[in-house]
Amino acid sequence: MQAFPVVELVSLIGLLVLSGFFSGSETALMTLNRYRLRHKADQGHRGAILARRLLDRPDRLIGLILLGNNFVNILASSLATVIALELGGEGAIAIAAGLLTLVILIFSEVTPKTLAALHPELIAYPAAYIYTPLLKLMQPVVWGVNLITNNLLRVLGIRPETEQGNALSREELRTVVNEAGAMIPERSRDMLLAILDLENATVEDIMIPRNEVEGIDLQDAEEDIVAAIKRTSYTRLPLFDGGIDNVVGIFHTRSAADVLMQRDQIKDHLRSVASKPYYVPEATRLYPQLINFQRTRQRVGLVVDEYGDFQGLITLADLLEEIVGEFTTDPADAYPEIHRADDGCLLIDCAISIRELNRAMRWNLPTRGPKTLNGLILDYLETIPQTGTSLMLCGHPLEIIQTDDTTVKTVRCQTQPA
Structure with missing residues (x-):
């Protein structure tokens, strides 16, 4: 009576476990959240540090994983053929191949990959401890395989060492923020999205149009100028001389008391206390303009078109409202x-x-x-x-x-x- 091939069967089971490890760890490492990985690595998590180093050159990591996975699968197939010959002769080889395919699919592919996709950190970090020394051990073989594959990719116009696939576009960032759910309060989400939108809008989109700009015309009677200063609700007013197209300065209402005390010299005093106008091209995007306001220490900008004609007025408050919104729900x-x-x-x-x-x-x-x-x-x-x-x-x-x-x-x- 022929002995049951216990050693071969145990070896086959071990090979299937290794195959599952290679398949699951590949999925886990490739589906790791790169930003969470970077955060944990910066905090000193050893597994995250090793995983990050491995993922810095994914061609080497994939070469190592596929080398090991294909080796154990081919070895498992050969071992299954030997077991089939010992138990049932040549007629059992086809049955063994079918059973092995089903077992590999269920226990070495679908199950470990599904688990890895659901809990990548649970598998990726421990796997990184194994792959790091294994990569050093198999460096000559992996180097040879990658040399051939990288040259094939270069023929297709792809340079693996320079490809950067982790940077997110603005729209991808919007998706990340929108899907953050309870991790980011709704108010904060709106502000983050508004910051991203600053690059999509120009000062022309939010400026106060020229027909709505409130200011002081030096050609008006002094009584009208005094009335305009008293009734304004703004802290800064454009100073005109003969019409809105001739802006000569920006008047800050903190100087209103001094101006109103001048009696017969109100117009001259207005000119002396007014600051120099700050002009903004209408096509300027909102984020650069926010930086410009900060750099120049300005609060009000006069928007002009390509011909230098006055189109409207933009304030720092208008820009900030684009980010924080209005302070009411109605x-x-x-x-x-x-x-x-x-x-x-x-x-x-x-x-x-x-x-x-x-x-x-x-x-x-x-x-x-x-x-x-x-x-x-x-x-x-x-x-x-x-x-x-x-x-x-x-x-x-x-x-x-x-x-x-x-x-x-x-x-x-x-x-x-x-």
């Missing part, structure tokens, strides 16, 4: 262009900018193109609508309440803000 309280009607609906002044409306109502109206709600409605309808016209603007029902010959003045919003 858009009817936060924005003077939005009013709550008696029936609970919102009446919106169509001069409001699209960005402000999106922020107030948590909408997603397009910001490329028209800058105001009036412009967006006219662009959508391609005509000056009549009062009472209703439209669905990007999924939001609006009713036009007031128009004139050239613009839409007011609309009613039939839905509440999100």
